[in-house]
Structure formats: C-alpha cells, structure tokens
Amino acid sequence: DAMVIQNPRYQVTQFGKPVTLSCSQTLNHNVMYWYQQKSSQAPKLLFHYYDKDFNNEADTPDNFQSRRPNTSFCFLDIRSPGLGDAAMYLCATSRPLLIRGYNEQFFGPGTRLTVL
C-alpha cells in the first residue's frame, strides 16, 4: 500500500546531541511537510518542500534543518536539541490538484522525540 513512513517511531536523545528523523513516501507526492506537535496542541508547520523548493516558516528555530535528497525521502535534523524540542514530529505529503484549495495531506505515524 502506498504510504508515508517515519523512522524511528520513538527517539531518545540527550540534551545537545544532534538527531535526525526520517520520512519516506511511496505516494510520489511532490509536497512534503514537517510538523511539530506538542501535547494538547495543534500540529505546527516547521517547513515544507514543493519538489526541491524549500520553504521555512519564519518562526522555525535555526536549530531545525531539513533535507530532501529526492522525491521519496525527507529528513529533519535537530542540531542541538533542547528540552523544549521534545514533541511528536509528523511528516505529511500532498499532491495539490488544480482545484484551488484541494490539497489533502497524508500523514505518517510520527516520531516521538524525548530529550533527556
């Protein structure tokens, strides 16, 4: 089945120790998103790619970087995780249609990051 896969599902890291989260998709969608979701809050967009075009949200900390080496894969790098970065990280994809606003997102299962 076509899907969005995130690895690992659970990641524990130490304060300040770099960590990389990965996302892959078999949907061949050209848009990929990274969201951060903290407890009892809505997912918050960190960045998105339209093909290779990278779009960073203005309030995404510099500590967060992303790479998309090809259509199928996208990575989230946290260079120096702080305690406040502990959250669920969600990857999503979409393939916008010509109809304005029709941009259904498909989510991966998420990676829960714990920072010790």
Place this chain on the structure above:
Amino acid sequence: QQPVQSPQAVILREGEDAVINCSSSKALYSVHWYRQKHGEAPVFLMILLKGGEQKGHDKISASFNEKKQQSSLYLTASQLSYSGTYFCGTEISGTYKYIFGTGTRLKVLA
C-alpha cells in the same frame, strides 16, 4: 492567524450528537477536517471547497460558510470510535502552507 475552534472540549454519551465550530479571522478558501486519536497521526475526514458546501460520510458531516469564514462539523449518533481531537485547518491560498485550528477534544462515553 490560527483558526479558533469551539468548544475546546466536549463529553458525550454514545448516541448523542455534537457540533464543532471553526472560525477564522482571515478568508477561508477551503476547510479541511481531521481527527487525531491520542498518540496517532491526524486522519483526514473531509475537505470543503466552496462556500455553502456541505459534505458528509457515515454520520459525520460538515458545512462551510465562506462569507462568515466559518465551518462546522456535525457528529450524529456518536460512537465510541469518534473519541479523539478534531482539527479544522486551511491552506493559505497559493502557498501549500497549512494551518491547523486550535482543536476540539471529544470524548464519547458508553
């Protein structure tokens, strides 16, 4: 600006109905509804594209009032499986950027 949802939380008995509202201070060109169960990813429910559009499947339906910049999600004869957090959301026109609403936690009791 994040869309605001009301109520923030609601508790129902199985079989009861609920309405969740989503209101935006900016023009909405589309409204998406998602349900998220604890510890899981959001699951797409439906998209409404045009003002006045109503959609539904099973016992969950939604309406969109583009003029009022509002959407409502209707859950009829709720089931235990409806429990979760419901998010409305919208795409910022022409950007592929997506904003989720503040969320509504719904719990259905047996």
